[in-house]
Amino acid sequence: MEIQIEDLSSIKKKISVEIPVEQVSREIDSFYGELKKKARIKGFRPGKVPREILERYFKDYVKSEVTQKLIQETYSEAISEGHLQPVSLPIIDPGELEKDKPFHYTVTVEVKPEIKIDGYIGLTLEGKKEEVKEEEVEERLKDLQNLHAVLKTIPEPRPIQKGDFVLLDYEAWLEGKPLEEGKAMDYTVEVGSGRFIPDLEEALIGLKPEEEKEIKISFPEDYGYKKWAGKTISFRVKIKEIKEKVLPPLDDEFPRDFGEYASLEEFKKKLKEDLTKEKEAALKKDLKDQIVDRLLEAHPFEVPESLVKAQAKALVSDMKLRLATQGIGLKELNLSEEKLEEDYRELSQKLVRTFLILEKIANQEGIEVSNEEIEQRLKEISERTRQPLEAVRRLYENRKLLPELKTEILNEKTLNFLLERAQIQYR
């Protein structure tokens, strides 16, 4: 077998393979030998069909089969002999298979680009180190307070105010007819939140419990709900109850809901710690993004199209899965997979590039991922998702996600490696 490799570009190689006559005829002969035993042709007993007759009947079949077999047998050999690591499916252009002639074929594959990465140690990065301010802690505390608020029916009847939660029945009428879809009992509206129909919420202000009122609302032409857009609909509203949001008092009792905290002060300290951690993580992420951007800028190279495509496909299917959990299909959003893949192209290209660069650096620096590290990561996942470790491992093994996990860890390690050696200037 003889091979010749031709560079079509830095990432595309064309391999020409020549298979010598002897091997070709040996394959053809053995194939006919097999065929002879099995072929049933009228006028002949099985196994007694002469070769010429077989050839006449099965010439094209044998040709395509033997071509395929020869390519299959020699392809991997050709790849390893040429020291290539294809990343795409090969595009094979088989030549004509002829008896008593060597067989030629050419294969075009995409390979990982030969890239040279340097100057990645001691990158200068800019980061903003921010101290956690007291106000931020207060804000976080207020959010939590809001989250833990309870609704209480007001003791004395009074007109509705902004911020009240109103329990009401309503019925929508359009041109004297009730609308099926615009009817509800015991519906709770937060007045002033704009989450129901903003104009209607506005109109509720000042009403009292047990009061009934008809409110006319004109919907704009571009209203989200198509059926009601541009129409005037009257709502018959009956107020049942008015509720107020009661915030829990911020005392030493308050943190009890969140864990073992002795006092509010201690809880605040914990919140501050959390915020500091969040900020640090954000800073780290920002710095890593900078590293990636810097590396991408410094190392332009061609990216194998097949990798980009695969990446885009993965992104799209990820998104589809996410949407599916919310019960939304692509069609409802007027999107098609092809279009999304096109939209994700640039991002995919960047991801692939990043991946290739990081891989190369890891290779040059001898950064590796050990089995213990994978195990550790699985443990983390199992803790986060509250699944038994075994279940997580099985899931990853079954879906063949372990290599992916490994690259993920490798990328992280490489980035950390770069971050440790970078010069960071804090503003």
Added chain:
Amino acid sequence: MKAPYEIIRRPLITEKSTQQKEENRQYVFEVDPEANKIEIKEAVEQLFRVKVLKVRTLNVLGKIKRLGRRYGKRPDWKKAIVTLREGDRIDFFEGA
């Protein structure tokens, strides 16, 4: 006389005919039952551009076959064994 392609209906390719072809340059055909040896000879010479030395013919009687209670008969046909001059040959392509 009929056209050559009407006289020669199809070549008969079997283990036996292959052997005869190889050993004695004898080619076997199914022919029009009405045709005689002379017509067959001329038809083969015209169709395949060869020289025919000898033609032997025989009538093959169709077998009687039964399907359930009904009897049927396969058609009778005429077989011709044609011997060619030394060096001549016919490449069968049809029927393949």
